[in-house]
Structures are given as structure tokens and as C-alpha cells.
Amino acid sequence: MKRFNSDHFPQQHITDGQVEFATSRLPHLFQALDGHFLERGLSPTQPLIFECANSTQNAIVLLYLFDRGYSFLLLPPATPDFDFATLPTFFASILRVQDSPLAEITDCIEVQPNPAFTDLPEALRGGDRLYMRTSGSTGTPKLVQHHHDRFFQNVEAGKARLQLTASDRVAIPVPLFHMYGLGAAFLPSILAGASVDLQKGANLLRYIQREQKFDPTVAFMTPIFCEMLLKGRKSPRPYRMTVAAGDRVRSETFDRYEEQFGCLVKLYGSTEMGIMAAASPQDAVTSRSQSVGQPLPGIHFKLKNPQTDLPPDLEGLGELWCQNPMGFEGYVDRCGNPVEPTPKVISDWFCTKDFGQISDTGQITVVGRCDHSVNRDGLLVFFSDVERAIDTCNAIELSVVVAKGESARGKGLVAYCIPAKGFQPAESEIRAHCFDRLPKRAIPDSIQILKSLPLLPNGKVDRQALVRL
Amino acid sequence: MDQASIITKLKEIIADELDINLTVEEIDENTSLFEDGLGFDSIATVEMISLVEKHFDVQFEDSELSPEYFGNLTILSKFIISKMESQVAV
Numbered sequence: 001m002k003r004f005n006s007d008h009f010p011q012q013h014i015t016d017g018q019v020e021f022a023t024s025r026l027p028h029l030f031q032a033l034d035g036h037f038l039e040r041g042l043s044p045t046q047p048l049i050f051e052c053a054n055s056t057q058n059a060i061v062l063l064y065l066f067d068r069g070y071s072f073l074l075l076p077p078a079t080p081d082f083d084f085a086t087l088p089t090f091f092a093s094i095l096r097v098q099d100s101p102l103a104e105i106t107d108c109i110e111v112q113p114n115p116a117f118t119d120l121p122e123a124l125r126g127g128d129r130l131y132m133r134t135s136g137s138t139g140t141p142k143l144v145q146h147h148h149d150r151f152f153q154n155v156e157a158g159k160a161r162l163q164l165t166a167s168d169r170v171a172i173p174v175p176l177f178h179m180y181g182l183g184a185a186f187l188p189s190i191l192a193g194a195s196v197d198l199q200k201g202a203n204l205l206r207y208i209q210r211e212q213k214f215d216p217t218v219a220f221m222t223p224i225f226c227e228m229l230l231k232g233r234k235s236p237r238p239y240r241m242t243v244a245a246g247d248r249v250r251s252e253t254f255d256r257y258e259e260q261f262g263c264l265v266k267l268y269g270s271t272e273m274g275i276m277a278a279a280s281p282q283d284a285v286t287s288r289s290q291s292v293g294q295p296l297p298g299i300h301f302k303l304k305n306p307q308t309d310l311p312p313d314l315e316g317l318g319e320l321w322c323q324n325p326m327g328f329e330g331y332v333d334r335c336g337n338p339v340e341p342t343p344k345v346i347s348d349w350f351c352t353k354d355f356g357q358i359s360d361t362g363q364i365t366v367v368g369r370c371d372h373s374v375n376r377d378g379l380l381v382f383f384s385d386v387e388r389a390i391d392t393c394n395a396i397e398l399s400v401v402v403a404k405g406e407s408a409r410g411k412g413l414v415a416y417c418i419p420a421k422g423f424q425p426a427e428s429e430i431r432a433h434c435f436d437r438l439p440k441r442a443i444p445d446s447i448q449i450l451k452s453l454p455l456l457p458n459g460k461v462d463r464q465a466l467v468r469l
Numbered sequence: 470m471d472q473a474s475i476i477t478k479l480k481e482i483i484a485d486e487l488d489i490n491l492t493v494e495e496i497d498e499n500t501s502l503f504e505d506g507l508g509f510d511s512i513a514t515v516e517m518i519s520l521v522e523k524h525f526d527v528q529f530e531d532s533e534l535s536p537e538y539f540g541n542l543t544i545l546s547k548f549i550i551s552k553m554e555s556q557v558a559v
Contacts, residue, residue: 203503204511209535225511232515234531421486452488459510 001027003067003152009166009193016198017210018101019056023190026063032106033064040111041093044127047071048093049114051078052177054198055099057108062176063190066148071124073131073143074177087116088131088143090124090336121336131332132179132271142331142339144271151183154274154326157296159188161278162243162265164218166193171216173199173207173225179271180245184278185220194218204232211237218242223249224459226257226264238262241281245269248366248384254289268292268366272328273350277301277364291363299324301358302349307380317380319370320356321349355382372463374403374411377441381413386444389437390415395425400453402466407445415444416466418453425449470553475525475546482520489513498542506541514539521545527552 006012006023014021042048050065050072052058065072073091078084087094096110128148133141164170170189174181176198189196197214199207202225217240221229226244230253238261245267249257257264265288267278279293287293295301303318310317327350331339355373357365372383383401390399397420405412419425427447434443454465470478476498484493491507500506502517509517517539522528527549538548 201504202511203536204514205534205536205539208531209537212532228511228515232511232518232534234529234534237531 001030001067002069003148004063004190011166011195012190012193013195014056014059014190014198015195015214016055016059016099016200017213018099021056021060026060029060029105030064030067033061034068036106036109037068040109042070042095042111044068044070045125046093047073047091047120047124047129047131048095049073049075049087049091050095051075053077053097053099054172054176054181054200055097056198057099057105058097059176059186059196059198060105061095061097061109062182062186066130066152066187069127069148071127071129071131073133074182075133076175076177084115087114088334088336089114089116089118090120092117092120118335123338124332124336129329132177134271134331142333145329145332146274147329150326150329151274152187153298154296154324155183155187155191157298157326158184158267158275158278159192161275161280161293161296162188162218162241162267163281164188164192164194168192168194168218168240169214169216170194170196171199171207171211171214171219172196173202174220174222179269179274180267181220183274184243184245184267184269189218202228204228208233220245222459223253227253230256230260233260236260241265243267243278248368250388251289258285258289264288266292268364270352273322273324273352274326276322276324276352287363291359291365293364294362295322295364296326298326301356301364303356303358304351307355310380314357314367316357317355317367318357320352320354320364320366322352323349374413376407376410376413378410379441381442383413386413386415386434386438386442389434389442390417390430392437393425393430393433395420395423395429397421398453400461400463400466401444402463404446404467409441409445412446413442413444414446414448414466416448416450416453416469418450470525470550472543472546472550475549476542478524479521479542479546482524483507483517486520487513487516496542498546501541502539502545503536521549525549525553527556 006026010024012023052062052074091114094112094114098108100108130146131143172185176182176186220243223244241263243265263281265279265281269275277292277295279288300323302321304321306318333339353370355367355370368382368384374381386401387399390396397418399415399417401415403411404414430447454462456462480493480496502509539545
């Protein structure tokens with residue numbers, strides 16, 4: 001066993017509600033998998049694609065790939081209409097684990113050749129690489145390349161910051177093929193000796209049912225799921241800690257969540273950088289509510305392009321840049337060729353494309369995406385500020401603001417609004433509401449009422465689709 | 470209210486009040502409400518729970534918020550009947 005030493009944790013289990021597995025059996029099982037992988041022509045130095053679902057059997061194979069130093073790309077399980085010809089061309093095989101509660105894991109493994117495979121560039125031969133797809137909705141898709149050693153340093157640092165221990169029971173309703181589910185939730189929990197409950201698809205009813213059976217002390221959630229739980233759950237239920245990442249947590253949500261479910265900790269990371277900063281459950285509630293905590297040890301932040309003429313609460317705002325010796329090695333395209341920008345050396349600074357603040361004590365506050373703001377009348381306008389002002393209108397359930405075209409003030413602002421149940425607000429009514437709450441430069445040039453918002457597969461609003469409307 | 474009229478009412482609620490783009494005719498009472506059927510996500514599920522509570526004047530407990538009771542409309546209608554009866558008894 002190279003990465004995982006499970007015999008220290010006799011109580012540790014991985015479950016998905018169907019199959020429960022004691023990790024003390026891992027060394028024995030891994031030996032059995034060695035033979036199976038060899039038979040199927042797989043080797044750690046031949047990069048493969050692993051379609052990884054949130055299940056016990058998939059999670060075990062995932063741990064195996066890390067332990068034996070395989071190079072692999074993590075993808076979600078393919079949908080029936082998936083076009084395999086679009087896959088990257090330097091992975092020879094696709095690995096899949098069919099969940100079958102009654103079968104031995106070795107009988108559940110499927111390997112098929114990658115139909116898009118052409119060849120493996122010399123530079124990418126060798127093991128110990130993790131590839132993930134960027135989740136961005138714009139531009140050509142890129143693959144992010146990590147080295148296992150550096151990635152696991154980040155995992156260890158995350159485990160320490162979140163103070164995960166062998167007595168924790170961790171609910172993971174976020175996908176393992178994303179950095180958050182893998183690098184912040186699953187692997188730190190496993191290394192801490194905690195038991196984990198892997199859930200497919202964050203369905204509220206299934207979550208509450210699993211919660212009653214598994215009795216978690218810690219949960220990793222998205223801010224949207226935090227809000228879902230607040231709306232859907234009937235009674236308070238204390239957790240030792242809930243970790244939230246992925247989007248900003250609204251301050252009203254934060255306060256209500258703390259009241260109902262206990263300590264909420266914000267975490268800031270990306271596919272390229274892994275975990276960059278996270279609050280600790282020991283931090284004071286005011287600090288946890290405001291910021292994503294301190295950078296992990298060894299990680300540094302600086303601000304570039306400081307913004308001027310801002311309201312007092314945004315003072316000191318700039319683009320957040322991160323220096324992370326545990327971050328990614330670079331981007332490659334579909335064929336495995338390097339893509340700029342790629343860090344030349346590990347001390348290179350990485351632009352997070354987020355606006356943020358750094359406090360005197362080093363706490364990081366993330367204010368919003370750089371591309372979710374525009375310059376109007378020579379000053380910065382954040383879409384999130386406009387959305388928040390519109391959302392205070394009773395007649396509006398939810399609004400999303402995008403930049404579109406030009407206006408006399410600079411870039412054009414369009415607000416797309418979903419009316420609240422039983423309301424049919426007129427554009428003039430919403431505009432009047434904005435006039436009372438926002439400076440002139442932040443009032444949208446156009447307000448459109450929609451029945452629903454287009455969503456990306458990850459549940460976030462598809463802003464590009466709104467721009468194209 | 471008998472089971473058939475509860476199912477009809479549930480179909481109307483889904484078609485008219487939930488934002489999931491389904492008509493009454495498209496909803497089968499024996500189809501799953503979730504990914505493998507009508508495609509309810511968590512947002513639709515939360516909405517559905519509060520609409521059922523409002524229209525049938527019942528209150529669910531946390532322990533009753535289970536996929537078992539919300540599997541499909543036939544199962545849900547039986548559960549609503551039992552809730553209505555138990556609340557009358559109290």
C-alpha cells in the first residue's frame with residue numbers, strides 16, 4: 001500500500017446505502033485487483049479514462065488507481081447518447097465499474113478500448129498523473145493535469161484545516177469526478193480514517209433518508225443544496241460541521257443554516273489548484289460568515305489590478321492571484337499537447353479570475369467572478385449586487401444579470417427575472433424597485449421576465465445561454 | 470377525498486404549479502417522480518412537498534420525507550390519505 005494505510009482505522013467504512021465496505025480489507029482486495037488489471041492489459045504508465053460514479057465499488061477502484069500510481073482522467077458515467085468520438089485521444093482504455101451489490105468487485109470491472117484513441121505523446125508516458133476536465137462553460141475544453149504527489153499534499157493540508165478525524169462520519173452528495181467531491185471531501189475523509197457515505201445525485205428526499213440511516217457528523221454541500229435543505233427539512237439537525245463550496249453562500253442563508261444545522265465552513269478551490277483556502281471549524285462565526293478563511297499552509301495570495309472608487313465594504317478589492325506549490329502541472333488539449341497558460345515552475349502565480357479581498361490577518365474573501373462584473377460610468381458593477389437588489393422585490397423569486405451589448409454607460413446590463421408565485425410584475429415595477437436601491441450605473445438597461453432559467457449540468461445557471469437569448 | 474381524485478389533483482398541481490414543463494396527460498401515476506421518470510430535481514421536490522402540504526392541509530415529518538412515500542403518484546396518494554386520516558383522528 002503506497003497511499004493508503006487502512007489498517008490503522010478498523011472502524012472505517014465506505015458506504016453508498018447498498019454496499020458497505022470496511023477499508024481494513026483494502027490491502028487484500030488491491031492484491032486481487034492487481035491480477036485483474038494486468039489480465040485486462042492495463043498498466044499504471046498507460047493513461048486510462050475512469051468513468052467514476054458515486055458508489056462504494058467505484059470509490060474502491062478510485063483508491064486503487066491512486067494507490068498503484070495509475071495515470072487517469074476522471075469523467076462522469078457516460079449517458080446513453082454520449083459521443084465517444086469526442087473523448088481525448090491519448091487515453092487507450094475506458095474503465096467502468098458496474099454497481100452490483102451482490103457481486104465481487106473484480107466481477108464488476110469493465111474495460112473497453114477508447115474509440116477516439118490515436119497515440120500517446122512521449123511527454124505523457126508514465127504514471128502518477130490525475131487528469132480532470134475544466135468545468136468552464138466557455139472556450140475549448142481543456143484537461144487539467146495534476147501529479148499525484150502534489151495533489152495528495154493538498155489533500156493532507158485540507159484534511160488538517162477541516163480537522164477531519166477517524167470519529168467523523170462524512171456525507172458526500174457531491175460528485176467524485178469533480179475536484180470538490182474528490183480533493184476536498186472524499187480523499188481527506190479517507191486519509192483521516194473517517195467513514196463516508198457516497199450519494200448519487202443530490203436529491204433532497206434521498207439525502208434525508210440516508211441522513212437518518214448513516215447519521216453523519218460532517219457534510220460536504222453546494223450552497224444550492226444548503227438552501228434546499230433549509231427549505232425542505234422540517235426540524236433542526238446539528239452537524240459537527242458542514243462544508244460549502246462551489247458558489248457564494250448568501251449571508252442570509254449562512255445565518256439560517258448555522259441556526260438549524262450548526263457550524264458552516266466555506267472552502268475555496270478550483271480544478272487547477274485543489275483547495276486554496278478554507279475556514280476552520282474553530283474560527284469565529286463572524287469570520288466564517290464573511291470569508292473563505294486562511295490560505296492552506298504553503299499557499300499565498302496577492303491582489304492584482306486593484307479596483308478604485310468602491311463602496312466601503314468593497315475596499316481593497318482586486319483580482320485574486322494564487323501561488324500554490326501543490327497545484328496543477330498544466331493544461332493539455334484533447335490530443336495531449338500543452339495549452340497555455342501553463343505554469344512554468346511551481347512558484348508561478350495563477351489567476352483565479354475571481355475578485356476578492358485579503359484582510360490584515362490574511363483571511364480571503366471572494367466577492368465574485370471577474371467576468372460577472374462590468375465597467376459602467378467608469379466604475380465596477382457586480383452582477384451579484386444588482387441581483388441581490390432585484391431579489392428583495394416581493395414579486396421576484398430569482399434574478400440573473402448578464403452583460404449584453406453596449407449602452408450609454410458602458411457595457412449593457414440585462415436582468416432576467418423569474419416572478420414569484422402569484423405575481424406578474426411589470427418591467428417598470430422592477431425598474432422602480434432598482435431605482436430605490438442601486439446607483440444609476442447599476443440599474444439594468446433591460447429587464448426580461450422568464451418562466452425558468454437555463455441550467456448547466458452542474459445545476460448552476462447557464463449565463464452563456466442567457467447572453468445568447 | 471378518494472384516491473382517484475387525489476391523483477387527479479396531484480397531476481394538476483404538477484402541471485400547473487411546478488415549473489417542469491409537463492401536461493396533465495403526460496403524467497402517469499405509476500411513473501417515478503425522480504430522474505428515472507418525471508425528472509424531479511431537488512428544487513421541484515421541495516416545491517412539491519410544500520404544495521402537497523398546502524393543498525391537502527397535511528404536515529409531513531422529517532422521517533416521512535423519504536423516497537419511499539414519494540416514489541410515484543399512486544404511492545403518494547395513499548400516503549396523503551393516511552396522513553389526512555391520522556390528522557383527523559388527532
